[in-house]
Amino acid sequence: MNTIKKVMQIADDWTEIGALDEIPRQGARVVKCASGDIAVFRTLNDEVFALRDCCPHQGGPLSQGMVHGREVTCPLHDWKIHLDTGIAVAPDEGCAARYPVRVKSGRVFLSLTAQVAGTSTSP
């Protein structure tokens, strides 16, 4: 997992946000921050991802969407967003800012430094 390693080096502002079990599988929870909401997703396989809770289409709350595979479907108009990059599933175009997360001994840690997917990290 290259991306995660890279991210760990740059992120030094980890905040513990709760236990993995508090996020439903195939679901999400919201972390409220001064700068806006962050959606923290948990996939079927217990991977955890965090994105700004704001759909690149018209700002829909991604945390309220349905999680399938490594994607979330926005509840407002069905755009699909890649959880690992924040980039909209083609042919839609756009990107939600991504936040580093890591899970250690069942606890989830979030960095509040947003990473905007550049061309180099896009799949």
Place this chain on the structure above:
Amino acid sequence: MKERLVLVGNGMAGMRAIEELLKISSDIYDIAVFGAEPHGNYNRIMLSPVLTGEKKFPDIMLNDIAWYAENGITLHAGKEVERIERGSRKVVARDGTSANYDRLLLATGSVPFIIPVPGKDLPGVVTFRDINDVEAMLGAAHHHKRAVVIGGGLLGLEAANGLLRQGMDVTVVHLLDTLMERQLDRAAADLLKAALEERGLRFLMQVQTEAILGDARVRAVRFRDGTEIAADLVVMAVGIRPNIALAKSAGLYCERGVVVSDTMQTYDPRIYALGECVQHRGQTYGLVAPLFEQAKVCANHLAELGFARYTGSMSSTKLKVTGIDLFSAGDFQSAEGCEEIVLKDAGRGVYKKVVLKNNRICGAVMYGDTLDGSWYFQLMRDSTDVANLREKLLFGQAHLGDAGHGNIRSRVASMLDSTEICGCNGVCKGAIVKAIGDKKLFTLDEVRAHTKASSSCGSCTGLVEALLASTLGGDYSMTPKKRPMCTCTDHAHDEIRSAILDLEMKSIRAVMDRLEWKSPDGCNKCRPALNFYLLTAWPGEYVDDNQARFINERAHANIQRDGSYSVVPRIWGGETTPAQLKAIAEIAEKYRVPTVHITGGQRIDLLGVVKENLPAMWGDLSAAGFVSGHAYGKAIRTVKTCVGRNWCRFGTQDSTAVGIDLEKMAWGAWMPHKVKLAVSGCPRNCAEATIKDFGVVCVDSGYELHIGGNGGVKVRVTDFLCGVKTPHEVLEYCAAFLQCYREEAHYLERTAPWVERVGLAYVRQRVVEDESGRKILAARFRYSQQFAQVDPWAERAKGVDRHEFIPLKRVG
């Protein structure tokens, strides 16, 4: 050791079965394939474009030789199997190569019929079946001038067209007086003949070939009436016969074809057969679409899943001659009890005929304008009752009065590029056509993904499909395949529903595993559908999967564009009290609800509530006696009533009480789509009962029941179901109707399209005529209601799903 699977016949059907098998499970067999032709597997359909020169042989390869090695399959190309030794389970090829099998798959295709006339074996006489034949024809076109094609059917005409394009003088001779008599009626056949003559083909009709003349090579063809016609090349295209020689010699039961069951097994259960060589339920097939359906079923059994069944196919044909539009499907020769609707416009060169039986389409022939072919075919396949469409049927789908698309009345072909096709997403014709071309889109799903057209309310689906058809053109066989539920699976809704019951699957995981889902955990389309199907199949047993629900149903409130929610308490039958109104008013003030709106469904909508406040607000509503109005769900919504006999000077019955009883009986039930009811006190119908899913109109003598109405995107007036005498009966009929609908409709299919699909007669039979069936349905509805009538708001106010409503953490 792995089991050994041997395929005899390296053609389109057999190889499709192998590919389907590999998709499901790639490692249960050692596979060997015998093919009489010395090539990989190619697309036989495309031999016609190879003959015209539009394609080359390598363009039409489906599985080249390397593919077999890459997939660990042993290919014996150019080896014709001569016998099957069933005792020792072995096949032996002409050159002695042999292979043992645990299961054997026969897909030997057809052989062209050769009319037994003198001279049939002369050099220069060919058939049109494989690449060898095409090469022979191309060779002849190089050196010779005059071609005679015997047979004016589909293959004969494609051969003739190809040879003409290669510069030959071509005469088609035909025994009957109409071309393509198996697909066309006389009117269409005459138009076709005229068009082909204009291109330079010559026809000799009603002539019988008596001999082919020549010494070293064919020189002429002689007919029964004594006339002769010069020829350097003769193509025999007079029909095909299932190739059953091998099966027959092995003692397998054959009639016209190798007889197979619904599981594609021959009388020897180790031996499967499919493709043109088989006969299933008395039918043989000569087009690929049905064979591909057979291949799926075959693979399902070979993979030991064992639930698929082949029940026969309906197929449709088009002629692959560029510039000629022709479509034919089903039974187009009116037999007894059938009716014909015909449109003929000689000036435009357009002819359309639709044959109806019991108000259902059983056949169609079209020439010149085939745009609506796919629509007729769909109606035919779904056995849709077209009584209501009849008047406009021949003018096509675009001419149906469609309230959602009032401005799109003309055929898509004649629409301007700037015409909006999808009103929800604002997508115009030009954008769709461009995307189809640029991005090479072939399916509705792809168009939806790339353009968003038809991805919201779906009412423009027909138009988008028509655009796809008119933009792609091409291939003459439309796959009559059932529409898969979504891109995660190949199975259609009905198949999945019956598999859930047959295989007693009780969780989404089980369905996805058993039915070989293509994605790890489905998508936003299939998960809600499966959740609903399981809930309906196993009431009280299946545990609802919250993560398989759309946010509205998960949060029990409607999400709004700003991410806030709306709250609509149930107001039974639309009747309220000052006390209730006060309670709502106080709660609205307490939670600072920005908008209070009286809805179109006779209740009150509190809009703009932040999610975190929902449980507390619901708690207050519960305390005041309210339950959820399910305004957010694929569920029972409202029961509108009028004041009825209690007040109104015209009222005949207590419509309000009946409405409240209906709502108390039905609330809480999850449905395929939203369901709205209404009860009006007299035929003035102030509660608009005749545009509801289930409507009751009170009359002096009792209650008239109406079903399948819709006041939304596409307004549809209800069908009259029956009249009943007592409120008790109203409840029983309603429960039975709702249960029949929820057990059988596709997810997201509202009652209006469902009734149109299955037909009013069917619903009447289930709900009205079959009395004991009705009582059983009603009982099943009431049984499942035991588990459904739990107010989700009260539960959540007490703490259920707390995580759904509060943030995980606040930071900073």
